[in-house]
Amino acid sequence: MEKENWINEILSSTDQIVKVLPSDGLYAKIQSQIQQQKTIETKWVWLAAASMLLLASLNIKMVSNELKSEKKNRENALVAFVTDSYNF
Known part of the structure; x- marks a missing residue:
């Protein structure tokens, strides 16, 4: 019973709240403060986009070169193995 009274007291306390x-x-x-805020110029947006594109392109090129180098190393290792096998 005491628990129910406590719950009812808590719930009824919201009746006294006045909307402000x-x-x-x-x-x-x-609204005027939002409109006064400075916006980013278009040239800076394009510069950032171009920088990201350049960085992505460089990363792709580096990965591509690494894969080619790895393939070349495997081919050289295979050639060396075959050559050593036939040179008793």
């Missing part, structure tokens, strides 16, 4: 309304000019003030 913002001042009339608050929304307009927030």
Whole structure:
């Protein structure tokens, strides 16, 4: 019973809460501050995009070169193995 009273007391405490309304000019003030914020110039966006594209291209090129080098090393190892096998 005591637990139920405690729950009811907690729930009834929200009945005393009064809704607070913002001042009339608050929304307009927030909107004007948002509009005043500086935006990023288009040239900087394009520069960032070009930099990312260049970095991605360089990474792809490096991976491609590494794979070619690895393939070449395997071929050389195979040739060396075959050559050593026939040179008793």
